[in-house]
Amino acid sequence: MQETISKEEFEVLDPILVMQRDDKGRVVVALNVMAFEHPGAWGIVIADLVQHVANAYAQEGLAASPTLAEIRRIVLAELDAPTDKAQSARWEDA
Numbered sequence: 157m158q159e160t161i162s163k164e165e166f167e168v169l170d171p172i173l174v175m176q177r178d179d180k181g182r183v184v185v186a187l188n189v190m191a192f193e194h195p196g197a198w199g200i201v202i203a204d205l206v207q208h209v210a211n212a213y214a215q216e217g218l219a220a221s222p223t224l225a226e227i228r229r230i231v232l233a234e235l236d237a238p239t240d241k242a243q244s245a246r247w248e249d250a
Contacts, residue, residue, distance in 0.1 A: 172201070206231070
């Protein structure tokens with residue numbers, strides 16, 4: 157398994173989710189919600205993303221299992237009582 161990917165090796169051809177920080181440090185999310193026919197498929201995407209995050213932290217020396225548990229705890233708490241209101245815009249192909 158390749159541990160890192162350089163910017164030169166990486167090309168986004170058909171993004172389903174793009175996240176970045178704006179000039180005020182806020183996270184901006186663009187997503188192609190119709191990338192999946194069934195809304196439940198996003199649960200799989202989100203679960204996979206969480207696994208990737210835990211694995212990335214493991215590569216930095218933190219154990220994956222407690223990292224995953226902490227992420228799960230925070231996600232569930234955030235879903236139950238959001239700390240911020242997510243603002244959405246429709247994805248449009250260029």
